[in-house]
Amino acid sequence: MRMMVKNIVTGAGHEVVAEAANGKEAVDLYVKHQPDLVTMDITMPEMDGIEALKEIRAKDSNAKVVMCSAMGQQAMVVEAISSGAKDFCVKPFQADRVLEAIGKLV
Amino acid sequence: MFIDETKEHLQAWSDGMLNLEKTGDVSSIPVLFRAAHTIKGMAMTMGFQHMGEITHHAENLLDGIRNDKIQVSDRVVEALFHSLDALETLLAEIEEHGEEQTDNWSSLLAEIENADNDSSENEVAVTAESDFVHQSETEDIVHGIANRAMEQGYRVYEFEIGFEDGCVMPLARWAQVRHLLDENSLLFTDPEPTVLDADDYNGNIRFVICSTTDIDKIADQIHNVAEVRILKLGEWIQKQGTTVLSQGEVLPKSRLKTDEYVTTVIKKSIQQGFLVYEVGIRLTSTSQLKAPRLFMVFEAVGGQNHLLYTNPDIDGIEREEFERDVQFIMWSTDTIQQIRGAIESISEIELVVLREWEEQEDAVVRGENKAQNKTTSRKTPNTKSTNKESKKVSTIRVDTDKLDELMNLFSELVIDKTRLEQIRTEVQHVGLNQTTEHMSRVSNQLQELIMSIRMIPVESVFQRFPRMVRDTAKQVGKEIEFTVSGEDTELDRIVVEEIGDPIMHMLRNSIDHGIESADDRVKSGKSCVGHIDLRAYPSGNYVFIEVEDDGGGINREKVLNKAIEKGIVKSSDTLTDQQVYQLLFASGFSTADAISDLSGRGVGLDVVKAKIESLSGKVEIQSQPGKGTKFIIQLPLSLAILNGLLVKIDGDPYVIPIGTIAEVSEVPNVQTVNGREVTVWREQVVPLIHVGGVFKGSRNDNSKLILVHKGQQMVGLIVDELLGQQEVVLKSLDRELSSIPYFSGATILGDGTVALILDTNAYFNGGEISHEDRHV
Numbered sequence: 001m002r003m004m005v006k007n008i009v010t011g012a013g014h015e016v017v018a019e020a021a022n023g024k025e026a027v028d029l030y031v032k033h034q035p036d037l038v039t040m041d042i043t044m045p046e047m048d049g050i051e052a053l054k055e056i057r058a059k060d061s062n063a064k065v066v067m068c069s070a071m072g073q074q075a076m077v078v079e080a081i082s083s084g085a086k087d088f089c090v091k092p093f094q095a096d097r098v099l100e101a102i103g104k105l106v
Numbered sequence: 107m108f109i110d111e112t113k114e115h116l117q118a119w120s121d122g123m124l125n126l127e128k129t130g131d132v133s134s135i136p137v138l139f140r141a142a143h144t145i146k147g148m149a150m151t152m153g154f155q156h157m158g159e160i161t162h163h164a165e166n167l168l169d170g171i172r173n174d175k176i177q178v179s180d181r182v183v184e185a186l187f188h189s190l191d192a193l194e195t196l197l198a199e200i201e202e203h204g205e206e207q208t209d210n211w212s213s214l215l216a217e218i219e220n221a222d223n224d225s226s227e228n229e230v231a232v233t234a235e236s237d238f239v240h241q242s243e244t245e246d247i248v249h250g251i252a253n254r255a256m257e258q259g260y261r262v263y264e265f266e267i268g269f270e271d272g273c274v275m276p277l278a279r280w281a282q283v284r285h286l287l288d289e290n291s292l293l294f295t296d297p298e299p300t301v302l303d304a305d306d307y308n309g310n311i312r313f314v315i316c317s318t319t320d321i322d323k324i325a326d327q328i329h330n331v332a333e334v335r336i337l338k339l340g341e342w343i344q345k346q347g348t349t350v351l352s353q354g355e356v357l358p359k360s361r362l363k364t365d366e367y368v369t370t371v372i373k374k375s376i377q378q379g380f381l382v383y384e385v386g387i388r389l390t391s392t393s394q395l396k397a398p399r400l401f402m403v404f405e406a407v408g409g410q411n412h413l414l415y416t417n418p419d420i421d422g423i424e425r426e427e428f429e430r431d432v433q434f435i436m437w438s439t440d441t442i443q444q445i446r447g448a449i450e451s452i453s454e455i456e457l458v459v460l461r462e463w464e465e466q467e468d469a470v471v472r473g474e475n476k477a478q479n480k481t482t483s484r485k486t487p488n489t490k491s492t493n494k495e496s497k498k499v500s501t502i503r504v505d506t507d508k509l510d511e512l513m514n515l516f517s518e519l520v521i522d523k524t525r526l527e528q529i530r531t532e533v534q535h536v537g538l539n540q541t542t543e544h545m546s547r548v549s550n551q552l553q554e555l556i557m558s559i560r561m562i563p564v565e566s567v568f569q570r571f572p573r574m575v576r577d578t579a580k581q582v583g584k585e586i587e588f589t590v591s592g593e594d595t596e597l598d599r600i601v602v603e604e605i606g607d608p609i610m611h612m613l614r615n616s617i618d619h620g621i622e623s624a625d626d627r628v629k630s631g632k633s634c635v636g637h638i639d640l641r642a643y644p645s646g647n648y649v650f651i652e653v654e655d656d657g658g659g660i661n662r663e664k665v666l667n668k669a670i671e672k673g674i675v676k677s678s679d680t681l682t683d684q685q686v687y688q689l690l691f692a693s694g695f696s697t698a699d700a701i702s703d704l705s706g707r708g709v710g711l712d713v714v715k716a717k718i719e720s721l722s723g724k725v726e727i728q729s730q731p732g733k734g735t736k737f738i739i740q741l742p743l744s745l746a747i748l749n750g751l752l753v754k755i756d757g758d759p760y761v762i763p764i765g766t767i768a769e770v771s772e773v774p775n776v777q778t779v780n781g782r783e784v785t786v787w788r789e790q791v792v793p794l795i796h797v798g799g800v801f802k803g804s805r806n807d808n809s810k811l812i813l814v815h816k817g818q819q820m821v822g823l824i825v826d827e828l829l830g831q832q833e834v835v836l837k838s839l840d841r842e843l844s845s846i847p848y849f850s851g852a853t854i855l856g857d858g859t860v861a862l863i864l865d866t867n868a869y870f871n872g873g874e875i876s877h878e879d880r881h882v
Contacts (some may be wrong), residue, residue, distance in 0.1 A: 030760060068781065069275075074274075074275045074277055074305055078277055078278050078281040081278060081281040082281060082285070086276060090275060
């Protein structure tokens, strides 16, 4: 899954500065690298996407996070947006949708 | 969803009516009343005036009966039946065209009114008023809200948004839109917040906000949210003492600002000395043929070659991928006045934007909008209705497309499972053995489960028969008692849909030909009321549907004579009773002396048989002269998974459906008759076909003979080699291949190769097989 997003993103000329395997790692890596944009799954071990999102936004209120979700997780996506996610993509991904979402934010 | 629910209510209405007619029992009235009332409510909310009016009148009539003011007379019953028919007609129109088409219901309305002879003119007035109550309540609320906000110094905007077709999380998009608006600025939403908080709303959303910023800025932000389309926008203003909504332009401005290609093209056109106009048009809400209208506009302004940019693009316009607004940029030598005149002369079109683009320094800029900004009053939006009624606890509505998709994906899985099983035999691996065994078990269960989901009770198709039998019987002047049993027997839903017409035809047959006139019946000691029974029951891998009547039975002599007369059989042929009855299914056959309106035109039963066979079913007739006739339809429980015989022809694998195979044997003695190869099998002469020869190639010595039948006919297919029996998943062929008559589909074998499935029916109509050859 991360591979897929990575391919889409780098294919468009962006650089992936870090990858996290769980929510906790995500927050730590965010602080360390201060990326322009984060794409993040809702379902993750250790700490889920909503929690991680909130922590990242708490540390940086300008953080731009795009949530990746599976079908059937609409309620959680709504919560993510209320917690500050800028946009979301639904799996299975369409490359142009992902790029469109990223393009609007960077 | 409106359509589905209304259909259900109309069915309840129909059932109630039949009950009422039969028993005169007033207990059906509350059911009818409720059905009419509910339909009325839904129809009026959706803006379907005629349905609303008709149900309103019917409701009044039913109310009168309910209160003992009106007697249940024949006229009343007829009027109610006619209303039912009218509503079904309108519903079908709505289903197909999106709105009601038939307009003149005055005679029906009069009939309903006069059915009781007591109705007064007042009824009609009441109808007209109540039509608008529903719509205006919401309007009052919005008016009030708008007023209050304006008093406090805010600007009040109203938007209506919709979601693109592929959007799977509309409420998440709505959450994004809400996020853009200030906390306290959302004043009103339609549907209400409780609906929007649930998880399953996906229709349009109308909302009102108060703000101090320009509407354009807000619109731009909303435009930026993916998958959201602004359908309408406007500002509420005070005009001449009242509060009205001033509609604004909806067209996506933000797109234009950033589209460099378009600005370059505009620049070039201006530099070449042309005038460049940006035009935005909106179709009226009643416009039906959207694409043609647009093309008329393009012609009016000089033709499609004048277009520099359109939104949506030309293909999108052709596919009508827009609601009502289309924007385009064109070059021209006409003045802006002329363009305006040309466009405004086209009906059903409203000119919303008309600007001229000009060159300014090094860039191009848009001019002022010179189209008139009309202030319109609110109309009821054509939104998808929300399912506000509570769902039953134990069932959910499922999109049939999703079910098909599920079936499709599952059949892919079956292919893989078969492949794995094959690999298992090639590779000896304990873990693999256990895993594939378990997988087989699980996938079998899954298969049964999915099959069972696709299965629906035949009730859904049986339920329209009682009404039809009643009407038909009335038409031919016979009294028929019609019973239905086994309606909860389940069949694959496609089969259920398709089997309706054949059964209908058989019923008509029974009514028209089977059941004798009342006089004749009494003379032969039967009751004057004819009986027709429709039964469905499962048995083994099949479901049987029987149509039985206690009429006069089939006259064997008559049928045989007619067949001889038509040359279908020879007078010297000896045929069993069954074979004679099957003649009825021959095309062009009819023993009716006078062609009645229903059957007897000789084109019915053969089509019926073909339809049943296309569902992999069979039909049989049993009859006793003087006592009655029974049609027995046998249908398989599943469509897509097929038991087949794998054969090799010219080195390629093919599948022959087991159901069509009568016998498999060595190639016997081949004789030549009339220049064609035949063989004798069980005293019957069977033509032979080298399947390899049909495609190309030659014959070899390992060939086997496969006897396939179609009805009573037999054909022998010679194949190169038998590979075994296998369960295969039927996959359909794409358009090019499916026009070849020899193949009915394809499948992927366990080792991954594709095998075509033979349609053995194709070998019977080569035109070369005639009845002369049957007798040597």
